[in-house]
Amino acid sequence: MLNAVQPDMRSRGTRSTRFFVxxxxxxxxxMLACGVPGRVRAExxxxxxxxxxxxxxxxDNFIFSPATLTVAPGTxxxxxxxxxxxxxxxxxxxxxxxxxxxAGDRFSFTFATPSEYAYFCSxxxxxxxxxxxxxxxxxxxxx
Numbered sequence: 001m002l003n004a005v006q007p008d009m010r011s012r013g014t015r016s017t018r019f020f021v022x023x024x025x026x027x028x029x030x031m032l033a034c035g036v037p038g039r040v041r042a043e044x045x046x047x048x049x050x051x052x053x054x055x056x057x058x059x060d061n062f063i064f065s066p067a068t069l070t071v072a073p074g075t076x077x078x079x080x081x082x083x084x085x086x087x088x089x090x091x092x093x094x095x096x097x098x099x100x101x102x103a104g105d106r107f108s109f110t111f112a113t114p115s116e117y118a119y120f121c122s123x124x125x126x127x128x129x130x131x132x133x134x135x136x137x138x139x140x141x142x143x
Contacts, residue, residue: 056080057129059087059101059121064129071111073133078108087127092118 055075058065060082071077079089081101089098089107095117098107111117111133121127 054078057089058082059089059127062124062127064119064121064127067128068130068132070132070134073112073114073135074110075133076108076110077131078106080104080106086123088122089119090122092120097122 055077057079086100096109117131
């Protein structure tokens with residue numbers, strides 16, 4: 001008698017397991033198709049990053065361009081040497097210093113603290129520039 005009951009219990013367990021798995025998959029599909037409140041889609045999470053403009057300074061013809069750049073705290077600025085001779089990017093306050101950059105080389109620095117950062121090329125000291133790191137206004141200014 002025990003042998004007669006086992007196949008029945010096994011098929012019953014299999015049916016209930018299949019029902020559970022199919023129900024779970026159907027529910028997951030419905031949640032995925034409709035969206036679940038509080039869930040952030042990958043596109044939404046990446047949207048602010050996609051809109052951020054890169055902070056780039058070109059080095060060409062013995063000039064940093066733009067000569068003055070204003071950015072928010074946390075911005076990474078990248079200098080690219082588009083000239084045919086080496087240049088450096090050296091902060092006057094020694095906050096950052098690049099190695100000599102050959103043609104096509106890049107140097108990046110992330111500005112965390114609001115301030116003004118004057119810099120120059122240590123190989124050609126007449127080449128100067130400035131990065132102004134400024135927190136966004138809270139919107140309460142007077143007109």
